[in-house]
Amino acid sequence: MTATASPARGTPEGPRVTAGGGDERLLRVSPLRRLLGRPELGAVVGAVAVFLFFSFTADSFLRPSSIGTVLYAASILGIMAVPVALLMIGGEFDLSAGVMVTSSALISSMFSFQMTANVWVGVLVSLLVTLGLGAFNGIMLTRTRLPSFIITLGTFLMLTGLNLGLTKLISGTVSTKTIGDMEGFPAARKLFASSLTIGGVDLKVTILWWAALVALASWILLRTRYGNWIFAVGGNADAARAVGVPVRGTKIGLYMGVALCAWVAGQHLLFSFDVVQSGEGVGNELKYIVAAVIGGCLITGGYGSAVGSAVGAFIFGMTDKGIVYAEWNPDWFQFFLGAMLLLATLLNAWVRKRAEASR
Amino acid sequence: MTAGTAETAGTGGAAETGGTAGTALVELDGVAKFYGNIRALEGVSLEVHAGEISCVLGDNGAGKSTLIKIIAGLHRHDAGDLLIDGVTTTLGSPREALDRGIATVYQDLAVVPLMPVWRNFFLGSEPTKGRGPFKRLDVTLMRETTRAALLRMGIDLRDVDQPIGTLSGGERQCVAIARAVHFGAKVLVLDEPTAALGVKQSGVVLKYVAAARDAGLGVVLITHNPHHAYLVGDRFVLLKRGAMAGSHTKDSITLDELTRQMAGGSELEELSHELERATGPEPDVTASNVSASDGTAPGEASGKPLRPA
Numbered sequence: 001m002t003a004t005a006s007p008a009r010g011t012p013e014g015p016r017v018t019a020g021g022g023d024e025r026l027l028r029v030s031p032l033r034r035l036l037g038r039p040e041l042g043a044v045v046g047a048v049a050v051f052l053f054f055s056f057t058a059d060s061f062l063r064p065s066s067i068g069t070v071l072y073a074a075s076i077l078g079i080m081a082v083p084v085a086l087l088m089i090g091g092e093f094d095l096s097a098g099v100m101v102t103s104s105a106l107i108s109s110m111f112s113f114q115m116t117a118n119v120w121v122g123v124l125v126s127l128l129v130t131l132g133l134g135a136f137n138g139i140m141l142t143r144t145r146l147p148s149f150i151i152t153l154g155t156f157l158m159l160t161g162l163n164l165g166l167t168k169l170i171s172g173t174v175s176t177k178t179i180g181d182m183e184g185f186p187a188a189r190k191l192f193a194s195s196l197t198i199g200g201v202d203l204k205v206t207i208l209w210w211a212a213l214v215a216l217a218s219w220i221l222l223r224t225r226y227g228n229w230i231f232a233v234g235g236n237a238d239a240a241r242a243v244g245v246p247v248r249g250t251k252i253g254l255y256m257g258v259a260l261c262a263w264v265a266g267q268h269l270l271f272s273f274d275v276v277q278s279g280e281g282v283g284n285e286l287k288y289i290v291a292a293v294i295g296g297c298l299i300t301g302g303y304g305s306a307v308g309s310a311v312g313a314f315i316f317g318m319t320d321k322g323i324v325y326a327e328w329n330p331d332w333f334q335f336f337l338g339a340m341l342l343l344a345t346l347l348n349a350w351v352r353k354r355a356e357a358s359r
Numbered sequence: 360m361t362a363g364t365a366e367t368a369g370t371g372g373a374a375e376t377g378g379t380a381g382t383a384l385v386e387l388d389g390v391a392k393f394y395g396n397i398r399a400l401e402g403v404s405l406e407v408h409a410g411e412i413s414c415v416l417g418d419n420g421a422g423k424s425t426l427i428k429i430i431a432g433l434h435r436h437d438a439g440d441l442l443i444d445g446v447t448t449t450l451g452s453p454r455e456a457l458d459r460g461i462a463t464v465y466q467d468l469a470v471v472p473l474m475p476v477w478r479n480f481f482l483g484s485e486p487t488k489g490r491g492p493f494k495r496l497d498v499t500l501m502r503e504t505t506r507a508a509l510l511r512m513g514i515d516l517r518d519v520d521q522p523i524g525t526l527s528g529g530e531r532q533c534v535a536i537a538r539a540v541h542f543g544a545k546v547l548v549l550d551e552p553t554a555a556l557g558v559k560q561s562g563v564v565l566k567y568v569a570a571a572r573d574a575g576l577g578v579v580l581i582t583h584n585p586h587h588a589y590l591v592g593d594r595f596v597l598l599k600r601g602a603m604a605g606s607h608t609k610d611s612i613t614l615d616e617l618t619r620q621m622a623g624g625s626e627l628e629e630l631s632h633e634l635e636r637a638t639g640p641e642p643d644v645t646a647s648n649v650s651a652s653d654g655t656a657p658g659e660a661s662g663k664p665l666r667p668a
Contacts (some may be wrong), residue, residue, distance in 0.1 A: 222497040225485040228474075232482050235471035242431070242465060243483035244454040302473045 001087045038294035040308030041345035046294065047315050048342065052184060052332035056320035061325045063220065068202045074317025075210035078310050081291035082213045083258040085309035088292050089303025092148040094137060095154040097258050098284030103159050104130040104266030105276040106167060109176040119184040127263050134259025138252030167278035193272035206268050215278040217306035230254065235302030244328045287321060290337060291316055294344040313342060362484060381569050382445035383408050385430060385461065385576040386544050391440035392425050399425040405435055405596050407577040414580045416589035416621050417598030423581045427550050430579065431463040432456030437551040462539035463548040470523025470531055476516060477505040479523045480538050509534065513568055529560035533567045540571050547571050548579045553587050565591055585618045
């Protein structure tokens with residue numbers, strides 16, 4: 001790449017003289033401009049702002065232990081925000097994601113307890129059933145062609161009811177029986193709910209799960225055929241179908257991805273407390289969506305990133321815990337979140353407009 | 360200009376009008392399609408030969424889109440025969456049509472606006488490298504191939520990384536055509552490629568259509584603009600209310616006659632009587648710019664094919 005120093009803008013209808021290397025009509029894009037084109041930029045700016053804000057207002061915010069706590073809060077949300085972001089890039093919603101986490105935890109707990117089986121059996125059964133729930137969402141969506149809002153609102157309500165109803169029916173109360181003394185529990189706890197200390201900072205294993213999922217999702221999204229299809233399916237499903245992309249399969253796969261992560265989050269929920277409250281999870285689905293949107297996902301599909309969803313979840317974690325460290329009334333959390341969502345969305349829209357104009 | 364001279368070709372198919380040797384790449388013979396009790400298409404015959412452009416003309420609702428969807432594999436035909444390379448076939452999906460070498464470029468362009476040009480170019484046929492869990496998109500190959508393939512068609516794009524939505528309608532159309540040519544399509548189906556374009560951009564697109572023909576593809580050009588069709592077409596099939604209203608080769612029809620038939624012949628005359636009060640209307644108002652150069656333009660278009668430098 002030779003330095004094309006001549007700032008010749010050339011005639012508007014430049015002749016076909018692409019000499020070897022770069023194109024003379026292509027002005028060198030500054031790294032800043034390139035950065036502006038990234039979907040997660042708005043979220044990164046927001047994250048820095050939130051970080052600085054709490055660093056100054058909350059004294060204990062910068063302590064190593066606080067960092068562990070913030071990351072933990074972020075990871076719980078982030079594990080689900082990743083597949084929800086992918087799904088959103090694919091042009092769909094999943095309102096059942098929040099309660100599906102609880103369902104997944106309830107299934108492993110109750111199956112193990114009722115069958116007095118090794119908890120790993122329950123964990124495996126839960127994986128299969130949860131994947132089935134995801135597939136159900138996807139198949140219903142692609143078969144009926146109803147909006148995903150309606151389909152998953154339906155499964156959301158049904159799962160909420162099933163969680164409460166079946167738990168009461170089977171264990172007699174609204175929570176599951178403790179499985180802490182059952183076979184396989186310590187090992188499962190190690191995998192899903194242990195913590196490790198690195199440099200004096202107490203880090204939960206969910207942070208590793210989260211990081212791994214973000215890396216995996218980014219790889220899939222940017223470097224595999226399936227990732228290309230996700231963007232295409234969300235950006236223009238008809239066009240994707242016309243060039244031979246399996247639109248149905250792609251969407252079903254995305255819903256099963258949400259289910260897979262719901263299983264991970266559900267197992268964490270179970271093994272960190274060893275009992276599960278059957279009414280939990282309602283409302284979380286919106287938090288996942290908020291994290292994905294703050295992270296730069298376009299609500300209409302076709303645009304976004306997995307890393308963005310992670311930054312969104314991190315903002316979430318910082319705000320959630322920062323308010324506590326600043327010793328404010330935690331009731332303000334929701335207000336903060338709403339304001340953040342609006343700001344992030346506005347910023348994203350502005351950034352995208354600038355990025356496209358700069359081309 | 361009395362009506363009733365060339366309304367005869369409605370039956371019997373297009374075979375007798377063309378004198379081309381060899382089997383057609385794609386041939387429709389008396390094809391019909393019904394949606395419930397609605398007759399969308401009936402008794403339509405069409406031949407597509409390598410290195411030729413077959414034009415399908417018709418007004419809105421004439422059945423052009425249905426015809427395309429049958430050739431593209433989006434719909435199955437209900438009666439008649441669809442022959443690919445002389446063999447009777449039914450296409451079950453767009454993928455199947457693609458595998459048989461039939462590529463379709465749709466009116467709404469079949470691109471994903473927010474995706475970069477190179478991702479769009481390879482969409483559905485992405486090359487990969489590596490194996491197992493490390494199987495990944497060959498990004499450098501994709502970028503370079505896109506640039507090279509576009510250049511070969513004479514499209515010099517500034518940046519293959521820009522979202523394809525930032526290109527103009529004509530440019531997008533050309534990218535879609537280049538994509539079809541690159542993936543070894545034998546038959547290129549173009550749905551109203553010039554419908555939403557200005558005169559100059561239409562000219563550019565028609566040049567790429569001609570370039571695809573010169574590359575040896577059989578082209579089906581769907582349009583409601585007889586001027587554009589006559590510039591590049593070798594065969595013309597007229598559709599009217601779901602049925603075939605005529606089938607001609609280039610040397611058996613003049614542009615005026617084509618325009619007249621296309622516009623509905625006697626209906627148009629009736630209309631011109633009705634409108635006489637306002638202005639003295641020429642047949643077909645939309646493309647009068649192009650029709651100004653009737654005599655020379657067809658020769659020019661085929662005589663000056665696009666040669667990649």
